[in-house]
Amino acid sequence: MKNSTAIEFRQVNKWFGKLHVLRDFSLKIDPGEVVVVCGPSGSGKSTLIRCVNRLEPIQSGEIIVLGESITQPGVNLSSLRARVGIVFQSFNLFPHMTALENIMLAPVKVRGLTRDEAEKTARALLERVGIPEKANNYPANLSGGQQQRVAIARALAMQPAIMLFDEPTSALDPEMINEVLDVMTDLAKEGMTMIVITHEMGFAKRVARRIVFMDEGQVIEEGGPDSFFDAPKFDRTRQFLSKILSH
Amino acid sequence: MLDFGVVLSNFKFLIVQGFLGVGSFGGGTLRLAIPAIVLGFLLGIFIGLARLANVAWIRFPATIYVEFFRGVPLVMVIFWFWFIIPQLLQLPIPEYGVALTAFVIFEAAYFGEIVRAGVQSVPRGQAEAATAVGLRGSQTLRFVVLPQALRNMIPSLVTQIIVLFKDTSLASIIGYVDLTKAAQIVNNREIRPFELYLFIAVVYWICTYSMSRYARRLERRLAHA
Numbered sequence: 001m002k003n004s005t006a007i008e009f010r011q012v013n014k015w016f017g018k019l020h021v022l023r024d025f026s027l028k029i030d031p032g033e034v035v036v037v038c039g040p041s042g043s044g045k046s047t048l049i050r051c052v053n054r055l056e057p058i059q060s061g062e063i064i065v066l067g068e069s070i071t072q073p074g075v076n077l078s079s080l081r082a083r084v085g086i087v088f089q090s091f092n093l094f095p096h097m098t099a100l101e102n103i104m105l106a107p108v109k110v111r112g113l114t115r116d117e118a119e120k121t122a123r124a125l126l127e128r129v130g131i132p133e134k135a136n137n138y139p140a141n142l143s144g145g146q147q148q149r150v151a152i153a154r155a156l157a158m159q160p161a162i163m164l165f166d167e168p169t170s171a172l173d174p175e176m177i178n179e180v181l182d183v184m185t186d187l188a189k190e191g192m193t194m195i196v197i198t199h200e201m202g203f204a205k206r207v208a209r210r211i212v213f214m215d216e217g218q219v220i221e222e223g224g225p226d227s228f229f230d231a232p233k234f235d236r237t238r239q240f241l242s243k244i245l246s247h
Numbered sequence: 248m249l250d251f252g253v254v255l256s257n258f259k260f261l262i263v264q265g266f267l268g269v270g271s272f273g274g275g276t277l278r279l280a281i282p283a284i285v286l287g288f289l290l291g292i293f294i295g296l297a298r299l300a301n302v303a304w305i306r307f308p309a310t311i312y313v314e315f316f317r318g319v320p321l322v323m324v325i326f327w328f329w330f331i332i333p334q335l336l337q338l339p340i341p342e343y344g345v346a347l348t349a350f351v352i353f354e355a356a357y358f359g360e361i362v363r364a365g366v367q368s369v370p371r372g373q374a375e376a377a378t379a380v381g382l383r384g385s386q387t388l389r390f391v392v393l394p395q396a397l398r399n400m401i402p403s404l405v406t407q408i409i410v411l412f413k414d415t416s417l418a419s420i421i422g423y424v425d426l427t428k429a430a431q432i433v434n435n436r437e438i439r440p441f442e443l444y445l446f447i448a449v450v451y452w453i454c455t456y457s458m459s460r461y462a463r464r465l466e467r468r469l470a471h472a
């Protein structure tokens with residue numbers, strides 16, 4: 001790809017009514033880069049990534065995804081969303097469809113694959129996230145970790161260039177967290193561009209190229225894992241880190 | 248003494264004509280109830296979805312429609328269509344047409360509310376996840392939201408269908424010969440009210456009871472647990 005930037009936020013401002021959630025937010029993310037975003041509750045992390053595939057509109061500024069401004073009118077939202085996958089904290093699998101059907105839906109309806117092609121891809125993806133034997137299970141019959149892995153497979157089925165993760169492990173029991181983080185680590189190694197909101201600092205240290213600490217809709221501090229954890233520059237970062245690392 | 252001979256000797260009139268409404272005969276409970284349920288529900292889907300529209304000029308008329316028809320008695324709606332519409336259109340409308348129109352329009356308000364509640368019972372994350380994988384709004388509705396909404400709607404939908412089914416007896420006030428009216432006609436001749444009205448009560452009950460049994464089975468089949 002010719003663009004040297006995968007995602008760029010330029011002076012983004014976002015309000016919910018009177019609440020100013022993103023304030024002149026600026027950030028550049030390179031292709032293949034893994035960026036972990038952390039910050040206190042309500043600081044605007046979820047809102048930030050939801051703006052990248054236009055689940056939320058912004059009021060001013062610009063967001064450029066894969067060389068194309070997505071905040072102009074007339075953007076093809078369907079093709080944008082195919083290139084940007086998102087994984088939610090609460091999985092949001094479709095409960096009336098099996099794991100396989102969850103993964104096949106968008107490839108058939110949006111990409112126009114035949115059912116056979118889509119099923120082949122879906123089975124390969126289930127293999128990749130480590131649960132090929134669960135293809136015909138409904139979400140109610142999957143553990144949280146398995147559901148989240150199906151959700152990742154569902155997003156990957158659209159062959160996105162970018163993956164966004166919104167606290168993908170915070171609804172999981174501790175013993176299931178690693179199975180999901182492992183899948184994400186593999187994705188990162190394969191060169192996927194990723195924004196990951198998480199408080200799993202072990203994952204951040206191992207996988208992230210950069211860590212962004214945000215508060216009140218702004219970047220407070222950013223840096224590589226070494227400098228970020230060992231020598232944070234700002235008090236607010238230090239306080240935050242001591243809070244989440246202490247338990 | 249009870250003598251159910253009166254039922255047997257009028258069985259064909261009561262069941263084939265009054266209940267089923269088959270043949271060239273102009274009445275029938277089922278002939279009215281089935282299309283009223285199907286059409287009322289289809290109209291109800293549009294009204295329910297319109298109530299949830301983001302755009303005020305779609306939402307507003309739907310709200311007025313629902314609030315209005317839920318606020319007036321069904322008998323009155325039937326009378327309007329019986330007396331007023333033929334005058335406005337300057338042409339006679341048969342009882343069947345009047346009754347069917349009145350039921351569809353009236354019941355759509357109730358079905359609309361059921362559809363609205365059903366759609367709202369689907370968590371927001373569902374539509375969001377569908378949007379996020381690239382589905383258009385209509386695809387999200389059709390493949391993700393409505394199937395789940397429909398399942399959640401089954402209990403209240405069945406209650407409403409049962410109410411509607413029994414309410415078709417109100418069509419007899421404009422001379423439509425449904426099961427109730429047929430029993431009344433026979434009774435005027437034979438004076439056997441107890442046997443006749445007990446019999447039609449049993450017919451109504453068998454129908455409504457099988458509906459709720461079927462609904463329970465359907466609910467169980469659609470629960471993916």
Ligand SMILES: Nc1ncnc2c1ncn2[C@@H]1O[C@H](COP(=O)(O)OP(=O)(O)OP(=O)(O)O)[C@@H](O)[C@H]1O
Binds near residue numbers: 016039041046047
């Ligand atoms: N749809 C919405 N309407 C109104 N306010 C909202 C909406 N979504 C989020 N907010 C508010 O915007 C602020 C930022 O929310 P956001 O979900 O982005 O925070 P967050 O950093 O992801 O927090 P958490 O760690 O708790 O998930 C919060 O104050 C929240 O209450």
Ligand SMILES: [Mg+2]
Binds near residue numbers: 045046047166
């Ligand atoms: Mg959040």
